[in-house]
Each structure stands twice: as C-alpha cells, then as structure tokens.
Amino acid sequence: MTVKLGRILLTVLAIALAVVWAFPVYWMVNSAFISTAVLQQFTPHFFPGEYFTTSNFTGAVADGSFFGALGMSVSITLLVVAFCLVFAFLGAVAISRFKFRGRKSFVLALLLIQMLPAEGLFIAQYKMMSSVGLLNSVVGVSVIYIAAVIPFTIWMLRGFVAGVPAELEEAAMVDGLSRFQAFMRITFPLLAPGLVASGVYAFLQAWNEFTVAVVLLPAEAAQTLPLWLRGFVQASATRETDWGQVMAASTIVAIPVIVFFLLVQGRMTSGIVGGAVKG
Amino acid sequence: MSAKSSAVRIQPRRTGIPYFLIVPAVVFLLLGLGYPLVWQFITAFQKYGLAQQFGKPPEWVGFANFAELLWKGEFWAVLGRSLVFCVVTAFVTVVVGVGMALLMNAVGRAARLILQISMLLAWAMPVAAATTVFIWLFDRRRGVVNYLLDAIPGVDMNRYDWLGNPATFFLVASVLIIWMSVPFVSFAVYAGLTQISDEVMEAAQIDGANAWQRFTRIVGPMIRPVLSIVLLLQLIWDLRVFAQITLLKDAGSKSGDFDLLGTYIYKLGASANDFGMASAVSIIVLLITLALSWVYVRDLIKEDEGR
Numbered sequence: 001m002t003v004k005l006g007r008i009l010l011t012v013l014a015i016a017l018a019v020v021w022a023f024p025v026y027w028m029v030n031s032a033f034i035s036t037a038v039l040q041q042f043t044p045h046f047f048p049g050e051y052f053t054t055s056n057f058t059g060a061v062a063d064g065s066f067f068g069a070l071g072m073s074v075s076i077t078l079l080v081v082a083f084c085l086v087f088a089f090l091g092a093v094a095i096s097r098f099k100f101r102g103r104k105s106f107v108l109a110l111l112l113i114q115m116l117p118a119e120g121l122f123i124a125q126y127k128m129m130s131s132v133g134l135l136n137s138v139v140g141v142s143v144i145y146i147a148a149v150i151p152f153t154i155w156m157l158r159g160f161v162a163g164v165p166a167e168l169e170e171a172a173m174v175d176g177l178s179r180f181q182a183f184m185r186i187t188f189p190l191l192a193p194g195l196v197a198s199g200v201y202a203f204l205q206a207w208n209e210f211t212v213a214v215v216l217l218p219a220e221a222a223q224t225l226p227l228w229l230r231g232f233v234q235a236s237a238t239r240e241t242d243w244g245q246v247m248a249a250s251t252i253v254a255i256p257v258i259v260f261f262l263l264v265q266g267r268m269t270s271g272i273v274g275g276a277v278k279g
Numbered sequence: 280m281s282a283k284s285s286a287v288r289i290q291p292r293r294t295g296i297p298y299f300l301i302v303p304a305v306v307f308l309l310l311g312l313g314y315p316l317v318w319q320f321i322t323a324f325q326k327y328g329l330a331q332q333f334g335k336p337p338e339w340v341g342f343a344n345f346a347e348l349l350w351k352g353e354f355w356a357v358l359g360r361s362l363v364f365c366v367v368t369a370f371v372t373v374v375v376g377v378g379m380a381l382l383m384n385a386v387g388r389a390a391r392l393i394l395q396i397s398m399l400l401a402w403a404m405p406v407a408a409a410t411t412v413f414i415w416l417f418d419r420r421r422g423v424v425n426y427l428l429d430a431i432p433g434v435d436m437n438r439y440d441w442l443g444n445p446a447t448f449f450l451v452a453s454v455l456i457i458w459m460s461v462p463f464v465s466f467a468v469y470a471g472l473t474q475i476s477d478e479v480m481e482a483a484q485i486d487g488a489n490a491w492q493r494f495t496r497i498v499g500p501m502i503r504p505v506l507s508i509v510l511l512l513q514l515i516w517d518l519r520v521f522a523q524i525t526l527l528k529d530a531g532s533k534s535g536d537f538d539l540l541g542t543y544i545y546k547l548g549a550s551a552n553d554f555g556m557a558s559a560v561s562i563i564v565l566l567i568t569l570a571l572s573w574v575y576v577r578d579l580i581k582e583d584e585g586r
Contacts, residue, residue, distance in 0.1 A: 007385075007386070010385050010386050011387060013382065014382050014386045014390040014391070015390055015393060017379065017382070018394045018397040018398075019397070021394075021398055021401050021458070021462075022397035022400050022401070024413065024416060024458065025404060027415070027416060027423060028408070031415065039421065042421060044421070044426050086303070087303040087304045088304065090301070090303060090304070091301050091303075091304040093300055094296075094297040094298075094300035094301045098294075098296065098297035098300075100298065103297070106305075107580070108580070111579055113308065113312060115569070115571075116316075116565065117518070117541075117564060118521070119519045119521045119540065119544055119545075119561070120319070120519070120544075120561040120564045120568065121315045121561065122544070122548075123319065123544065123549075123558060123561060124314075124315035124316070124318040124319040124561075126549070127318065128314060128318065143307065143311050144311045146311065147307045147308050147310065147311025147312045148311065150307060150308065151308070154304060207405070210406055210407050210521075210525075211521045214525065214545075226406070226522075227407075229407045229408065229411060230407060230526060233411055233414070233529065233530070241418075243415055243418070243421070246415070247411075247412070247415065249411075250407075250408040251408075253407065253408045254403075254405055254408040257403055257404070257405050258403040258404070261402070261403035262399060262403065265399060265402070265403075265466070
C-alpha cells in the first residue's frame with residue numbers, strides 16, 4: 001500500500017516539476033498572443049482567451065530590421081553548416097580510418113579547443129577582424145563560428161564513421177572496388193544520420209550564438225536574430241517595454257531551434273559526454 | 280573485433296591522405312582560434328590601449344598588466360564573484376539534474392514523457408530568447424513571479440526589483456542558467472541509470488539492501504563517470520557566462536557590481552579600449568578553463584581508448 005502511495009506522490013511531483021519547467025516557454029507563447037495594452041494591466045492573464053491577437057507578430061516583423069537580421073542569420077547559418085559538414089566529414093574520416101603521425105595530438109587539440117571560452121578570445125577576434133576589414137560581415141563571423149563548431153562535429157562524426165565496420169569496405173574491395181569507391185558506396189550512405197545530426201548541431205550553434213556576434217557585428221545594419229532581439233528589448237525599454245511584441249520576437253527566434261533540437265537531442269547528449277554515456 | 284583495430288589493419292602503407300583530409304579543418308582552426316589565441320597571449324604582456332589602436336606601436340611591459348590586476352580591488356571582486364557564481368550554479372544544476380533523472384527513472388511512462396518534453400523545451404530555448412523571457416517573468420511591475428509571490432498571504436513582493444541589486448540579480452541569473460542546464464544533466468544521468476539492470480537492483484533488495492544503500496552502493500558508482508564529466512562541463516560553461524549577464528544587465532543596472540569575468544573582459548576591451556588588460560584577464564580565464572578541461576579531456580581519451 002505504501003509503495004503505491006509513494007509512486008502516486010512521485011508522479012504528482014514529476015508532473016508538478018514538468019509544469020514549472022515548461023512554464024517560461026509557455027509564458028513566452030502566451031504573452032506573445034496577448035496585446036500589450038492588456039499585458040500592461042497589473043493582473044496577468046494565464047490564457048489569451050478573449051484577448052487573443054496575432055498583432056504582436058505582425059508588429060515585431062514590421063519592425064524594419066527584422067528581415068535584415070533574418071537574412072543575416074540565415075546566410076551565416078547556411079555557410080557554417082555547409083563548411084562544417086564537409087570539413088568535419090573529411091576530418092572524421094581521417095581520424096577514424098587512418099593511422100598517422102600526429103593523429104593523437106590532433107584529437108587532443110580537437111577536444112581541448114571545444115573548451116576554449118568565446119569570452120577568452122573575443123578581444124583578439126575583434127582586433128583581427130577589424131584589421132582585415134571583416135567587422136560587420138557575414139564572412140568574419142562565419143570563420144569564427146566554423147572554427148568553434150568544427151571540433152565537435154568532427155568528434156560527433158568520428159563515432160558514426162567508426163561505427164561502420166571497415167570489414168564491409170574490405171569485402172567490397174575484394175570484389176574489385178577501389179578503396180575510395182568502396183568507401184563512397186558502402187560507408188557513406190550509412191553516415192546519413194550522422195551528417196544530419198552534425199548539420200543540425202552546427203545550425204543550432206550558428207543560429208543561437210550571441211557572444212561573438214555582439215563583438216564582431218557592432219553595426220545595427222549587421223545584426224543576427226539574437227542581436228535583433230536584444231535591440232528590440234533595448235529600444236522598447238526607453239519607452240514602456242512592449243512586452244507583447246518582445247515575446248512574439250522571442251517566439252520567432254526560438255521556434256526553428258526547438259523544432260530542430262527535438263530531432264537530434266539524443267545524439268547531442270551522448271556526443272557531448274563522449275563515450276561515458278552509451279545512449 | 281572493434282572498428283578501431285580493423286581500421287589499423289586496412290591501412291596498407293603510410294600515405295599523405297589523412298593530412299589532406301584534415302587540412303581544411305586545421306586551416307579554419309588556426310585562423311579562427313589559433314591566431315587570436317597567440318595574439319591574446321602576446322597582447323597580455325603589452326601595453327595596448329587607445330594610443331596603440333591609432334598606430335602607436337605596442338610596448339612590452341612584461342607582467343605589468345597582471346601586476347596591475349593584483350592591485351585592483353575590482354578584479355578580485357569580479358573573479359571571486361565569478362568563481363562563487365560558477366561553483367554554486369554548477370553544483371545546484373548537477374544536484375537538481377540527478378534528482379530529476381532519478382525521478383524520471385522512478386515514475387511511469389506517461390509522467391516520464393511529460394517531464395522529458397518540458398525539459399526538452401527548456402533545453403532548446405536559445406539563450407537570447409530564454410533570457411528575455413526571464414526578464415519578463417521577473418519584471419518589477421507586471422512580472423508574473425512578483426504577482427504569484429505577492430498572492431501568498433503575508434508576502435509582499437509587489438514591485439520588487441529583482442535585477443536592481445546584485446544578490447537578487449545573480450539569483451535570477453543562476454535560476455535561469457540552472458533552468459537551461461538541468462535538462463542536459465538529467466538526460467545524461469538518466470541514460471546512465473538505464474544501463475543498470477533490474478536484476479542487480481532486485482538481487483540487492485533480496486539481500487536486504489534498503490533504498491539508500493542501493494543508491495549509494497550500486498547507482499552511485501555506476502553513474503559516477505557521467506557525473507564527474509557533467510559537473511566539469513557545467514563548471515567550465517558557468518565560468519564563462521556572458522550572454523545571460525549582458526542581457527540581464529541591459530534590463531537591470533550598468534554598475535560594475537553586476538559584472539562577471541566575461542562582461543568584465545568586454546568592458547575592459549570594448550568600452551575602455553584597454554586591450555592589454557582585457558587580454559590579461561582573458562589569459563587568466565583561459566588558464567582556469569584549461570585546467571578544468573584537462574581533466575575532462577583526459578577522461579574522454581581514456582574512454583575512447585578503453586573501447
């Protein structure tokens with residue numbers, strides 16, 4: 001009897017925690033659909049109900065800088081994803097299919113580099129980009145992002161390449177294929193899930209990044225979406241903050257990320273903690 | 280037969296191929312991180328202020344930048360605050376994360392799924408969006424947190440200004456970071472917990488081990504490797520928070536009492552144009568991070584070789 005009661009209590013606790021954890025996200029979406037005039041009353045509304053409106057979204061998007069920031073974020077993200085996938089794939093093949101002098105130091109460097117804090121390097125990156133005239137440019141930020149994301153994508157793909165037994169390739173080679181042909185016909189198709197997962201990881205990093213963007217994109221005309229969101233809050237802070245629009249803006253920035261994230265989260269957890277968790 | 284040993288066998292002779300394969304990645308790493316790292320290191324030992332930015336050649340000053348930091352009360356305050364913030368936040372994150380993982384393991388499928396979905400939502404939120412939402416939740420006048428707290432009889436939180444004083448400012452920052460980081464910890468630990476077979480737990484129960492003994496003798500040792508890695512990662516990540524602090528400061532106060540290492544470097548470099556000092560602080564952050572990462576990397580390599 002007590003076992004059963006304990007289980008019920010635990011279930012109640014789990015659901016209560018779930019509600020608390022989801023609340024900020026719920027509150028963002030809820031506020032985004034309520035007009036600011038209503039949000040400015042001192043009593044919060046827990047459901048949009050009769051106050052439901054989509055005007056916050058149209059208002060946030062109508063703000064002149066939204067499409068510029070969207071364009072910036074999309075171009076940077078595409079560049080980072082494309083370059084990271086190709087280069088990380090090559091790197092992953094190198095460390096999981098070849099033995100070579102310097103392999104161990106390369107792997108070690110990849111792991112250590114992942115730990116370098118952006119905050120410890122941004123002054124130098126700013127100086128470097130300003131001296132070659134790449135401040136406020138897509139290229140400047142992308143170079144830094146690619147460098148920051150490549151180590152983890154190589155590490156992640158390495159697991160996938162190593163997961164395809166080399167015996168399969170050897171068998172194809174016995175059947176007369178060259179080593180390259182064997183790799184492309186046998187191993188490459190099996191890497192598709194790994195490429196998708198690493199691509200989404202690179203997407204999330206580039207889309208969400210804030211710190212490097214603040215430093216390397218000081219011009220208002222060169223904002224990415226996270227910077228646009230910040231500017232939006234700041235601009236409306238001078239008057240009465242337009243919380244309805246700010247929450248609509250946050251929702252716009254968050255939605256693509258939440259969707260993509262749900263696709264790959266399993267891979268990311270196991271990737272981040274390395275071999276320690278075999279998920 | 281592991282993939283690794285066969286990879287060695289398939290390799291017939293030394294070739295240059297692997298080097299060609301890693302060249303593109305190495306080029307980007309050198310350009311994006313290597314060069315800045317070296318520049319940062321050199322600049323930390325130079326006088327590099329406003330005059331140097333306008334063309335005056337930087338002057339070597341040895342450890343003068345570091346010595347100046349030693350005498351700056353402000354630096355010690357920022358460093359101390361960052362370390363305390365980082366340790367407390369990381370520790371609470373791991374404790375709460377483990378609790379959530381144990382809870383996920385203990386409840387039925389439906390409750391577990393609900394909990395997992397709500398944690399995934401928190402985990403997926405972009406930092407800028409999440410911080411903005413927290414500023415709105417803790418808004419002085421119309422924030423729902425003050426409204427709910429005020430509704431408790433005897434509690435007067437109407438118009439309480441959370442971001443206005445350092446103690447509650449960092450409390451909000453900490454709650455925000457814990458909210459965002461707990462999902463990673465609990466998913467990682469939960470994955471570890473599912474590796475423990477039911478038979479082992481049942482056998483222990485039959486042998487008379489109570490719940491606490493089962494937790495400390497079986498579950499603890501099983502999830503220890505995951506725990507140590509996760510705690511290290513949290514320490515590394517929480518030491519360098521920048522986005523959350525910057526955005527919260529936008530909404531709160533510009534005062535130096537609200538700085539952590541990341542925003543302090545930004546202030547020295549971007550606002551005060553003292554690149555030499557900013558680089559010196561960066562080097563200190565890098566050294567602390569590197570010391571912590573080294574432990575993590577050593578564990579990872581051990582794991583990798585152990586397979």
